[in-house]
Amino acid sequence: MxxxxxxxxxxxxxxxxxxxxxxxxxxxxxxxxxxxxxxxxxxxxxxxxxxxxxxxxxxxxxxxxxxxxxxxxNPPEPAGTVEVTETTVSPGSNAEVTLQTDVSNVTGYEATIEFDPEKLQVEDVSGEDMADPVVEIDNENGVLFLTQAQAQGADAPEMASIEFEVVDMDTGEEADVSLMGEESAVYDPTGSAYLTNWDNGHVTVLDGQLGDVNADGEITAGDAVIVQRHIAGLPTEVPDDQIEMLGDVNQDGQITSADVTYILQIVAGIEEPPEMNAADAQSSVTAPSVESTATPSAPAL
Ligand SMILES: [Ca+2]
Ligand SMILES: [Ca+2]
Structure with a gap:
């Protein structure tokens, strides 16, 4: 009340x-x-x-x-959840965060997302299952507003993808990406808002060493086994995104048998463990855009 x-x-x-x-x-x-x-x-x-x-x-x-x-x-059952995804990035990489929902028949949305501007800066926003949103980016205060509408409903859409530049975060550090439910809504075909739950996300900078795929502190043939199994499509106990980040020892953007060979050469003492490449291509793009592309209407109360 x-x-x-x-x-x-x-x-x-x-x-x-x-x-x-x-x-x-x-x-x-x-x-x-x-x-x-x-x-x-x-x-x-x-x-x-x-x-x-x-x-x-x-x-x-x-x-x-x-x-x-x-x-x-006695609130009615929510139609579903709107969330921003949990995202893990390797040091020096940009973070791709997705705004998505499991709600069916979504025709439009408004979303206010807050982030720590000392850790993250919005670099780009693009539509996924819906068109590019109208956005207002306030990188100074750490607020992003995005909105879009369409005639036909989309089922469980990924509404938009937000690319954050990771500005000043140590390995293992986490930054909140908060979806402000009171200033956000997803709409049904009549133009009414669905009752939904709202879930926040985080951007986490991976704490690990290239080659130590299972992050147990040492590079062994066991790490090469995990990469081999990943290449073969076999299950492992290590999350795929961790394998793809820590297993790409030659930093060519792919997990291949060359990475397995490289890990084994490190184990044999023939090669030195590589450093994560902080100056990868993604962080060399131009300065973040701070102007708004349009003035959105006031968000729903
Ligand atoms: Ca290991
Ligand atoms: Ca590779």
Whole structure:
């Protein structure tokens, strides 16, 4: 329930919430009770007892308050979850973060994403299963707003891909990429927002040494086995993205038998363990764009 201070007289007629009742003491004071279906918030202005009758609550007031508690306590099932992905990057690489949902029949969205501008800077935003969004990038304050709409619904779309430059992060360090649910929404074909859950993501800089594919602190023939199995499409206990980062010892962007050979040569003492290449191609692109490409409408309340 909305609660700021006693008798603050907050009205809801200019919000996205559906107004259910006005506050009155003989004449209408303002829209005092509302429900936001997208967030399943019940909004109630401070309704001091004199609002209802001299000195006491009326039966109607009890009923209204009881109904509000009942509604707030029984939200409908969410249509799904909207999230930004967990992303692990090798040192010096940019992070590709995806905004996606498992909600079916999505026609549009608004998303406000907050990040630490000292660690991450938005370099590029592009559409995936939906068209390129209209974006407003504020790299100074660490806020990204993106929105898009289309006529036909998309099922469980990856809405957009966000490329972050990793500015100043040590290996093993994590940076939050927070999806602000109160300022975000996904829409159905009628133009109404779905009730959804919201999940934040992180960008993590991989802590590891090239060649030590299982990250146990040493480079052994066991690491070469993991890479061999990965090439052969056999299961391993090491996540694929970790194999692809730590197993690419010759840094050519692919996992091949040449990497296996290289690891074995390190084990044999013929080759030195390579350093991760911090100056790879992705970080040499031009300075991040800070101007907005369009002025979006205000995000949903
Ligand atoms: Ca190892
Ligand atoms: Ca390679």
């Amino acid at each position: 909305y609660k700021r201070q006693f008798a603050d007289k907050s009205w809801f007629s200019d919000t996205n919430a559906q107004v259910l009742a006005d506050v009155s003491n003989g004449e209408v004071q303002g829209s005092g009770v509302a429900v936001s279906e997208a967030r399943w918030d019940i909004l109630a202005a401070s309704m001091g007892y004199s609002t209802f009758t001299e000195g006491e609550y009326t039966e109607d007031a009890h009923t209204i308050l009881g109904n509000m508690v009942g509604v707030a306590a």
